[in-house]
Amino acid sequence: MENFGQLALALDANITLLWGNEKEKIMAEKIQQIAPEVTLSAQLSLGELKAFIGQMNLVIGGDTGPTHMAWALNIPSITLFGSTPGYRNTYLTKINKIIESNSKVNPNKINKDDMSIQTIEVDNITNTAKELLFLTD
Numbered sequence: 001m002e003n004f005g006q007l008a009l010a011l012d013a014n015i016t017l018l019w020g021n022e023k024e025k026i027m028a029e030k031i032q033q034i035a036p037e038v039t040l041s042a043q044l045s046l047g048e049l050k051a052f053i054g055q056m057n058l059v060i061g062g063d064t065g066p067t068h069m070a071w072a073l074n075i076p077s078i079t080l081f082g083s084t085p086g087y088r089n090t091y092l093t094k095i096n097k098i099i100e101s102n103s104k105v106n107p108n109k110i111n112k113d114d115m116s117i118q119t120i121e122v123d124n125i126t127n128t129a130k131e132l133l134f135l136t137d
Contacts, residue, residue, distance in 0.1 A: 005034025
């Protein structure tokens, strides 16, 4: 949460945090405490999520539905990988990038206790985001 808050501050952009359940909403609210300018979305249905993502300039997140949806909708995205293998779950394009932690990933046995995604440097994400936003301006 701290890293996402720092990322939001570094990007100086209109940022909306999406959440799907109460635990994620609490995390989004904590990010908003760090970066008060971010907006929290309402809870969205799958159709609403698709429409919302279709309007974004960039989607940043973990190896989850919204980032995969951005890729499928040809929306610029950065997918962050810690305990899951980036090569298996993405297709890199000019506008769809991945950033992986230095974790040793066994694709046959995902370590759910691996929190190495938290070690990805905020500057790395920020620089990649700015490159993608520049491409789409």
